[in-house]
Amino acid sequence: MTIRKSMRAQGAIGAAAILLAALHAQSAVASDERDSHHDHEAVKHVLLISFDGLHEQDVARCIGSNTCPNLALLASSGTTYSNAHTPGLSDSFPGLAALVTGGSPKSAGLFYDVSYDRTLYAPSDTHCTGKQGWNVVFDETTGIDAVNGGALTHLNGGGTFNPQAIPHALVNGVCQPVYPHNYLKTNTVFEVIKQNVKGGRTAWADKHAWGYDWLNGPSGTGVDDLSRTEINSIDPATNTNYTDLYTHTEQFDNLHVQSVIDEIDGKDSTGQSSVAVPTVFGTNFQTLSVAEKATVATGGGYLDASFTPGPQVANAITYLDSSLGRIVSELKQRNLYSSTAIIVTAKHGQSPTDHSKLVKNGDTLTKLLEANNYLDPNGNFGQANTKSGNLNDGTGLVDTGFVQTDDVGLIWLRDQRQLSAVVRTLKDNLTCNAPGICADGPQAYVLYGPQLAGRFGDPARGRTPDIVIQPNPGVIYTSSQAKDEEHGGNAPDDSHLGLVVYMPHAHHAGQTVNEPVLTTQVAPTILRMLDLNPDLLHSVAIEGTRPLPGFGREHF
Structure with missing residues (x-):
């Protein structure tokens, strides 16, 4: 039985690798064979919008049923990519990194907002003389409000970084702090614009005030106007954060809508100062993601395997489309619509949309690792063990390894010499029966060794x-009763995304491209739209990422 399971798992790994290679190859051929047929000189601005949780099926359904008229208008004037996928992992960090760097986790180095790095030292180790190996947490606790587990009382996260969240690295013999922008391994479209477009300006708004500092790129200065808004901050009007209900999340997302409108109007994201309209700008929306995660019993999620939206999801899509309409209307009002390309997509989807497939047996993966002493049996590893009990208070354990689970499992072993033993234990427990990890189906896999290194790095x-x-x-991998969907992995529902690209003066408006593409192709497409060399992006050069089909001119 174990042998058959192993063969099935390895077959799934091979299939996944073949799919990824096919996506790269097909997109490259499509990009080489198609002429652009676009008036590139007309594009002066690119607006990137991430409706987190937006599946391709959501786009097709809402356009077909006329429940997203504003998105439908963009699609009728642009190109819809019906077969777009994330590059192997679908958490917010690798998902957004794909869109703005053109790279997968292999080159960009972002695997999750909570991850691990064996080379880093603890935040308290300012001389880099202790043990290496730190559980990196760049989320709502990265802001100063979270010092010593403090309440997140300010919308801007407190106005600066939480020093307890910033690990250290030894660089050329010097111990230096590692801010989120230092953690990203390759540059971003924002940095390329700043360095190559005279007077170029950049702006972005996202869900964490300080964790998303990595958008600045290694230079630390890529985004001129990075809106510092924290979705997990406490709203004084309700005494809850903005993720408790999708209608409350709408209020948070409205802040970003207003920021984009202000930027279109020639102001900064606060509306207080007059500045140039950004060359590349955009925002992230969380409303749909929150509605999808909500339990089916409370009206969240989807009603069936055909992506029929439940009440919350239906209302969330209506809200997103209305917000898109407000933004497009402002572009037209300011005579910018004919010079602004608009890309609507998502960092990630959500899984499972088919509620009948939902399995919540608890975090059986972590429990199995702990039970076999691959992690501390009592959970005393990394940031799981701090003096205050709160993440990112600076007192987590060093050199312990880490496991991150949602609808995927990422394992950093505390002793890499145990790899073979750990893999053997995992393969012996693939079923959904205790203590199994529920990875015994044809679309499941255990990825490690050369196959993992080839896909994600050594x-x-x-x-x-x-x-x-x-x-x-x-x-x-949860027992939570508060959510019925999650993201982060490579399941079909969280990796297959909506992607609509509007290009002013396009000759082939209203087309649908069915070829497989990756969301990493968005970043080089943005540069191509602005007549910049996509290879200015380091990840694009490293991974050979091509622009989306229709934007593949070989000459400038």
Whole structure:
């Protein structure tokens, strides 16, 4: 039985690798064979919008039923990519990094907002003389409000970084702090614009005030106007954060809508100062993601395997489309619509949309690792063990390894010499029966060794997990009763995304491209739209990422 399971898991790994290679190859051929047929000189601005949780099926359904008229208008004037996928992982960090760097986690180095790096030292180790190996947490606790586990009382996260969240690295013999922008391994479209467009300006708004500092890129200065808004901050009107209900999340997303409108109007994101309209700008929306995660019993999620939206999701899509309409209307009002390209997509989808596939057996993966002493049996590892009990208070354990689970499992072993033993234990427990990890289906896999290194980079270098577990689609490693969907992995529902690209003066408006593409192709497309060399992006040069089909001119 164990032998058959192993063969099935390895077959799934091979299939996944073949799919990824096919996506790269097909997109490259399409890009080489198609002429652009666009008036590139007309584009002066590119607006990138991420409706987190937006599946391709959501786009097709809402356009077909006329429940997203504003998105439908963009699609009728642009190109819809019906077969767009994330590059292997679908958490917010790798998902957004794909869109703005053109790279997968292999080159960009972002695997999750909570991850691990064997080369880093603790925040308190300012001389880099202690043990290496730190559980990096760049989320709502990265702001100063979270010092010593403090309440997140300010919308801007407190106005600066939480020093307890910033690890250290030894660089050329000097111990230096590692801010989120230092953690990103390659540059961003924002940095390229700043360095190559005279007077070029950039802006972005996202869900964490300080964790998303990595958008600035290694230079630390890529985004001129990075809106510092924290979705997990406490709204004084309700005494809850903005993720408790999708209608409350709408209020948070409205802040970003207003920021974009202000930027279109020639102001900064606060509306207080007059500045140039950004060359590249955009925002992230969380409303749909929150509505999808909400339990089916409370009206969240989807009603069936055909992506029929439940009440919350239906209302969320209506809200997003209305917000898109407000933004497009402002572009037209300011005579910018004919010179602004608009890209609507998502960092990630959500899984499972088919509630009948939902499995919540608890975090069986972590429990199995702990039970076999691959992690501390009592959970005393990394940021799971701090003096205050709060993440990012600076007192987490060093050199312990880490496991990150949602609808995927990322494992950084505390002792890499145990790899073979750990893999053997995992393969012996693939079923959904206790203590199994529910990874015994044809779409599940245990990825490690040369296949993992080829896809995500060499774990020996410190950042890449030693093992990636893709459980059966529908499995969420949690016992939470508050959510019925999650994201982060490579299940079909969280990796297959909506992607609509509007290009002013396009000759082939209203087309649908069915060829497989990756969301990494968005970044070089943005540069191509602005007549810049996509290879100015380091990840694009490293991974050979091509622009989306229709934007593949070989000459400038």
